Amino acid sequence: MEVEERLAALEDRVAALEGRKSVDPAKFWALTGLRERLPDSGGVLFTGAVSLPTGEYYEWQQEAMAEDQFDRDWSDLSGVLAALGHPVRLLLLKEILKGARSTAELQEHESLGTTGQLYHHLRQLVAAGWLRAAGRGQYAVPGSRVVPLLVVLAAIQEPA
Known part of the structure; x- marks a missing residue:
């Protein structure tokens, strides 16, 4: 690698490091507020205000x-994450958030498989806390899980 290339690479790295220290407060308003509350070790924040197609609203x-977070055992979280790792379960959550709440309504969706498969996936989501039984054959995403679910999905998407 030539000196000019190495110098350019080094300048890029320094610029990236300097960029981490100062952010546009208008663009990163939540981060600016979080920094005011954090100890030196740092932290994370997620927040949301969501109107569902059903008319429900969650903040x-x-x-x-x-x-x-670094001190805790992450392995106990694997089941909660694993429950989201199946396309049918993600589709179930999406359909339930959009308003299909009964197993009869969910069975009408051709991609959700047989009745046995449907119940298997529903049980997995209930066990992980992503769903709750809301009555006989009725399911709902608990209000305290709506924003976290959307945060998880947003976090794994490529940033804009």
Whole structure:
């Protein structure tokens, strides 16, 4: 690698590091507010205000200190994440958030498989806390899980 290329690469790295220290407060208003509340070890915040197609409305905010997250055992979270790792389960959650709440309504969707498969996936989502039984053959995403679910989905998408 020639000196000019190495210098350009080094300048790019320095610029990237400097960029981490100063952010546009108008663009990163939530981050600016979070920094005011955080210890030096840092933390994360997720928040949202969501109107569902059903007319339900949820607001949620949760913060976690980075040190606490690094100190905890992450393996106990694997079941909650694994429940989201199947395309049928993601489709179920989407359909339920859009208003299909009964197993009869869900069975009408051709991509959700047989009745046995449907119940298997519903049980997995209930066990992981992403769904709750809302009555006989009725399911709902708990209000406290609506924004976190959308955050998880947004977090795994490519940033704009």
